[in-house]
Each structure stands twice: as structure tokens, then as C-alpha cells.
Amino acid sequence: MADSKHTGSHHDRNDWSDWIDAQDVMQKLHISLRTLQTWRTNGILPYSRIRGKLYYRKSDILFLLEENYNGKKGEPV
Template sequence: MKGVDLTDRQDEWSDWIDAQDVCTNMHISQRTLQTWRIEGLLPFSRIKGKLYYRKSDIFLLLKENYNGDLRRGDYESEDDEKGGMNASEM
């Protein structure tokens, strides 16, 4: 097999991050990351049991779930998600 020159693809290498770094940077648990994999929310690559993710896929996930306009009524507090009272019930 011919050697592959990877020097021209440095930008592609810098796009990959391992699972530990994903959890650290996003402040999530390994279990949450596993759930995202199972649900197909975040693509990944597995090499001999070690998981890698593209930073660009993580940023895309964040962008797709971004709620920049809180006036639309899409915002739910953590209490709302847990079945707590929302502002209209107070």
C-alpha cells in the first residue's frame, strides 16, 4: 500500500475530537453522549473501541437545536421539562 501524504489534510485532522473531549467541552456525561449516538443525533467513528467525533458535526447539532428567539414561546425551563410549574400556572 502506498504511503498517504496527510500534510495537505491538516484541517481535516483538526476537525476530529475524541469522546472524552466532547464530554468535557459540552459538559455532558458519557451516558448522554452514548444516548446521542444511539438516537443518531451525533455521527461518530469507532476504531478499536475508541470513539471519535467531528467538531463540525457537534457544531451542526448545536446550531440545529439553537433557540435564539425566546419570544416565540419555544423556551421551556428545566422545571417545565421535569413536569414542574410553568409561568402561566403561577
């Protein structure tokens, strides 16, 4: 009898709350669809595609923000 329950670190560390769709990414980062597409094409932001719908890990988005943080005060945004 086959056990269909998934076990292991890969499944355990990722649940649905770790993923958001492209619309949410654009809204949270205030970017256009074209910018998001460019980031995907250039490998800046990893993604997953299921039946044409794109999903992004929240941790990858936070990593991108941290990686580009300059920490300087007083600079215009």
C-alpha cells in the same frame, strides 16, 4: 510501483484537527457519558470508532448546536 500518497477531496477536507474524542465532547458540552451514548444510539451525533475509542467531528458537534439554537433572549439556560 504503487503510490501510497492519498489524494482526493475526502482525505484533503479532513485532518486530525477536525476530530475530538468522547472525553473532549463531554467536557465541551457539559454532558455525561450516558447522554453521549444515547445521542450515538439515537443517531443524533455521528461518530467513528477505532479500536474501541470514539471520535467525533467538530463540524458535526457545531451542526448539532446550530440545529438546536432557538435564538430567544431571556430564557433560562
